[in-house]
Amino acid sequence: MTDKTKYQTQTWAIRGGIDRSDQGEHSELMYLTSSYLFDNAEQAASRFSGEEDGNVYSRYTNPTVKAFEERLALMEGADACVATSSGMAAIMSTCIALLQAGDHIVCSRDVFGSTTVLLNKYLAKMGVETTYVGLTDIDGWKAACRDNTKLFFLESPSNPICEVADIAALSKLSKSIGAYLVVDNCFATPILQKPLLLGADIVIHSATKYIDGQGRCLGGAVLGRQEDMDEVVGFLRSAGPCMSPFNAWVFLKGLETLSVRMRAHCENAENLAVWLQDHPAVEHVFYAGLSNHRGHSLASEQMSAYGGVLSFRVKGGRKEAWKVIDSTELLSHTANLGDAKTTIVHPATTTHGRITDEERAAAGITENLIRIAVGLEHMDDIKADLSIGLDQL
C-alpha cells in the first residue's frame, strides 16, 4: 500500500495515481472504452466471479477513473476513494449504501440546496428521516441525536456566510453514538482542509467546482475507510452513477494545478473581503479569514487558508443588492463557484430561494446579502466592477 505521508498534498496532486502503459507516455492516458477484452474463456469467468482482478466494464472499473480516485485519496489521506458522476451522486450513493429505512440523519442547516431536497424528498420516502441543526451549535447536534441516528452531514465552511464547524468536536459526538460523520469538503478542497485527519469518517466532493476549476465537467467523489467505500462501490456498480473517463481525465489535470489555484483564490478573496469591509455602502462582510468573523480562530486551526467564497450585506435591502449585481459588467452572474471566473449571485432569491423565510433567517441569508465566489482575475478589475453599483448606493 502507498505510504500516504511520503509526499506533501501538493506533490500527490501532481504525481499520485499514475499507472503508465507500456508506451512510456508522460501525461495520464484517457481510457475511453466502455468494456474490455478477455484473453480466453477462463479469464472471462474468473474476472466475472471476482477471482481475478481486472477490468470488465467501465461501470465497474476504468483505469482513468481509478487514477483520479487514487490521486484524490492520497491528497485527502483516505484509504479509498469512489468517483461518481456528480457531487449529488456522491451524496446519494453514500446515503443509500450506508443507511436503511428507519435510520436518522442529523444535518447542518445551510447545506447545498439539492442536498436538502435529496434528504427531505427522496431519502424521507425511503424511510430515512433528517433533523436540521445550526452548524456551530454543538448542543443542537447533541439534542438532535436519537437511538437510530446513523449519520451526521455537514459542510464547512458553509455557504454563503462561511460558518465554520468544529469537525473534531462533532467527530467525538458522532463516534459516541456510533454514527458516521460525513463532511462535504467541496468549498475547502484537500488543499485547505482534510476532514478525515480531523476525525470525519467520510469526505464528499463535488469535483465540478474547484477540482475542475474551469467549469467544464460534472463529477464527484466519496472518500473514507476501505470497508465503507466497498459498500459505496457496490451501490455504484449496480445503480450506475459512475464518473465518465473523460471527466476523470479533466479532473486529474485539474488536481495538478489545484494548490496554486486555491492559493490564488484565497489571496484574492482575502484582498476583496478587506476592501469590501471598508466600502461605505457595505454593512457587513462574511469571510472566515477576517478576524471579526466568529469562525476565524477555528478556521485558522483546522484550515490552511480560508477559501475563495465570501458574502456581504449591502446597506439597504433586495433593491440595493440587485442593483450591485445588475451593474456588474465583468463578473459572471451565475450560481456556480470554484471557477477561474469570479461569480456573483443573490442567495435569497436563487440558491436559497426555495427554503422558508424562517430557514433563511436562521441561515443569515438576508435580502441585502450578495455572494461572490472569487476567481483568478486581477482584483483591481473586480473591485472596479463592483464599484459601479456600490458607488451608486
Ligand SMILES: *Cc1c(COP(=O)(O)O)cnc(C)c1O
Ligand atoms: C455543487 C455542490 C454540490 C453538488 O455537486 P454537483 O457536482 O453539482 O452535483 C454538493 N455540495 C456542495 C457544497 C456544492 O457546492
